[in-house]
Amino acid sequence: MIADSISQGFQWNFNENDQEFSLHGSLRPQRSEEMNSCISALENSVSGVSGRFYVNVRRLVRMNNVAFHAFAGKILDLVRGRSDLKVHVTTSSVVGWATRKFAVLETMSENITVGEYDNEFYPGQTFLEEGGFIPILRTQTKLTWRHERAILQRHGLEPGLQVADICCGIGDFAVLLQKEFQPDRLVALDHSRSSLDYARKVATDFGIRGIDYVFGDASEMLLESDQFDFVTCRHSLQVFDRPELILQELLRICKPGGRIYITNEKNSHCLGEPRSESIQRTYNEVARLWAHFNMDIELGPKSRRYLIDAGLEDIQMESFMVTNLDGDPQDFADIIQSWEDVYAGKMAVERGDSEEQIREFRQGFQDHIFAAKHPRGYAGWPIWVASGRKPK
Amino acid sequence: MQATSEGMSLNSDVPQMLHMDLDIKDFCSDWAHCDLMSGYLARMVSHNRLDSLLFSNLYSSALNELLETVFRVHGEDGKLECAVRRQGNHDRIELTFPADQPTFETYRQAIEKVQASDAEALYLEALFTEDEPDAGLGLLELGVDYGARLTIDRLENGRMCLVAELALEDETE
Ligand SMILES: C[S@@+](CC[C@H](N)C(=O)[O-])C[C@H]1O[C@@H](n2cnc3c(N)ncnc32)[C@H](O)[C@@H]1O
Numbered sequence: 001m002i003a004d005s006i007s008q009g010f011q012w013n014f015n016e017n018d019q020e021f022s023l024h025g026s027l028r029p030q031r032s033e034e035m036n037s038c039i040s041a042l043e044n045s046v047s048g049v050s051g052r053f054y055v056n057v058r059r060l061v062r063m064n065n066v067a068f069h070a071f072a073g074k075i076l077d078l079v080r081g082r083s084d085l086k087v088h089v090t091t092s093s094v095v096g097w098a099t100r101k102f103a104v105l106e107t108m109s110e111n112i113t114v115g116e117y118d119n120e121f122y123p124g125q126t127f128l129e130e131g132g133f134i135p136i137l138r139t140q141t142k143l144t145w146r147h148e149r150a151i152l153q154r155h156g157l158e159p160g161l162q163v164a165d166i167c168c169g170i171g172d173f174a175v176l177l178q179k180e181f182q183p184d185r186l187v188a189l190d191h192s193r194s195s196l197d198y199a200r201k202v203a204t205d206f207g208i209r210g211i212d213y214v215f216g217d218a219s220e221m222l223l224e225s226d227q228f229d230f231v232t233c234r235h236s237l238q239v240f241d242r243p244e245l246i247l248q249e250l251l252r253i254c255k256p257g258g259r260i261y262i263t264n265e266k267n268s269h270c271l272g273e274p275r276s277e278s279i280q281r282t283y284n285e286v287a288r289l290w291a292h293f294n295m296d297i298e299l300g301p302k303s304r305r306y307l308i309d310a311g312l313e314d315i316q317m318e319s320f321m322v323t324n325l326d327g328d329p330q331d332f333a334d335i336i337q338s339w340e341d342v343y344a345g346k347m348a349v350e351r352g353d354s355e356e357q358i359r360e361f362r363q364g365f366q367d368h369i370f371a372a373k374h375p376r377g378y379a380g381w382p383i384w385v386a387s388g389r390k391p392k
Numbered sequence: 393m394q395a396t397s398e399g400m401s402l403n404s405d406v407p408q409m410l411h412m413d414l415d416i417k418d419f420c421s422d423w424a425h426c427d428l429m430s431g432y433l434a435r436m437v438s439h440n441r442l443d444s445l446l447f448s449n450l451y452s453s454a455l456n457e458l459l460e461t462v463f464r465v466h467g468e469d470g471k472l473e474c475a476v477r478r479q480g481n482h483d484r485i486e487l488t489f490p491a492d493q494p495t496f497e498t499y500r501q502a503i504e505k506v507q508a509s510d511a512e513a514l515y516l517e518a519l520f521t522e523d524e525p526d527a528g529l530g531l532l533e534l535g536v537d538y539g540a541r542l543t544i545d546r547l548e549n550g551r552m553c554l555v556a557e558l559a560l561e562d563e564t565e
Contacts (some may be wrong), residue, residue, distance in 0.1 A: 028456060030423040061449065064456060065533060071526040076520060096450040100537050105517060200442065214445040222445050267448065
């Protein structure tokens with residue numbers, strides 16, 4: 001399961017600006033001499049450093065004790081030889097052994113610290129991951145599925161494929177896929193443990209088998225290269241400050257000839273009648289608010305450019321609108337209410353908006369709900385779907 | 393190399409998942425076999441775990457240390473057999489291989505350290521020694537860091553069995 005392309009061999013590099021030495025790949029040498037050039041690179045890097053030296057092993061997938069003995073021993077030597085030097089080792093929670101293994105260094109010297117890279121993961125994580133958002137994600141998927149179930153077929157999804165849903169959230173899309181499209185294999189990956197716990201519980205409760213829910217970081221996945229026919233990533237490129245990095249990873253795990261399928265929003269195009277002006281004002285503000293937190297809720301129409309720039313072929317793109325007429329208008333209203341709770345209730349507060357600004361901001365959401373429930377009203381939430389083929 | 397779903401076992405009450413065997417000389421002809429075998433087996437036994445990627449990464453690391461130890465310390469002629477078993481969240485790895493008396497003695501001493509009350513201190517000491525690491529370092533790590541229960545058994549025909557019992561998923565959750 002661990003990527004062979006990662007496990008074959010290892011590399012290191014030193015970033016002088018950040019005083020950071022990183023190790024990548026798989027390190028299982030037979031003799032410590034095989035580590036010599038890496039160890040001298042480490043020594044050289046440290047010699048030019050003042051203050052804190054960072055060692056990054058986040059992408060180190062495998063390491064045996066021969067390598068660890070050589071590497072950890074050298075780090076300890078270095079701090080013991082220079083009283084001004086402090087070392088911080090950054091591990092990844094995705095690689096199960098790494099934090100425990102490196103933690104022993106902390107017990108050997110108080111100038112060495114070891115920490116997992118996890119916090120502040122992406123800009124809006126704290127807002128979006130809190131429990132309260134979960135039911136709303138389910139309602140969102142319920143409404144988008146009405147449209148996407150047919151759209152997915154147009155973009156090439158059919159039964160029997162190897163499918164990955166990256167940034168799967170609470171996993172309900174994966175459940176729907178599993179039921180409707182019976183993939184041969186379905187991997188659903190996210191970097192939120194609470195969402196995955198929820199996802200596994202839902203799958204068990206519904207008697208759904210065969211979905212492989214995995215914990216991982218979409219920007220550096222441990223999945224092997226070239227193995228999926230269809231890779232989906234929904235409503236998620238828009239939460240990263242560098243979506244192109246995620247896209248590269250989606251491309252890597254996709255088979256040549258397979259397709260990448262993404263959906264994203266452009267919130268300033270949410271609309272409603274009556275009270276369209278107030279609604280418009282609020283959603284323009286939503287776009288600015290997300291931008292303030294380095295996320296791009298306006299990404300939807302930019303999908304075509306992102307996919308072309310990533311090197312994909314045969315780009316297909318379309319949009320659809322979730323509206324109050326998709327089933328029960330209350331569902332639509334519930335979604336908008338949860339947006340208000342998170343965007344106005346948390347993010348705007350965090351940004352430092354005044355009470356007056358927040359009151360006005362909230363009004364547009366309430367007017368959107370009003371439009372949705374109005375007997376002659378119309379309310380919409382537009383979404384852009386784009387997919388492209390990985391070149392053979 | 394052979395892989396069968398049924399094989400000889402010391403402890404047949406724990407269901408066996410896989411059994412592989414190969415000549416110890418073939419195994420020791422290339423160091424990369426440790427990595428390849430541990431990666432391959434880890435992949436085979438991870439598909440139905442709570443988190444297949446985390447599990448297979450941990451399993452491969454643990455199994456690799458066992459295989460590297462056997463690569464370094466083993467007797468002359470015969471087969472290396474590897475059986476993997478599971479009951480619930482408990483995984484059991486059994487490596488059976490040729491071992492003359494000094495070989496068995498080396499393992500006995502290594503296991504003694506793992507079971508010692510100051511195993512953790514012994515682990516740190518082995519890890520940060522200036523010399524080449526001791527062949528038992530991997531076993532110590534498994535005991536201390538992975539919470540593995542390690543045992544050895546003397547078998548007939550100059551063979552021995554090294555058993556590691558692990559609960560990997562409890563650790564990661
Ligand atoms: C807006 S939600 C979308 C979830 C789901 N695809 C849906 O449509 O409901 C964004 C998801 O991206 C996940 N995420 C954020 N950063 C991630 C990372 N680095 N790796 C994997 N998932 C990540 C979050 O945990 C969250 O579940």
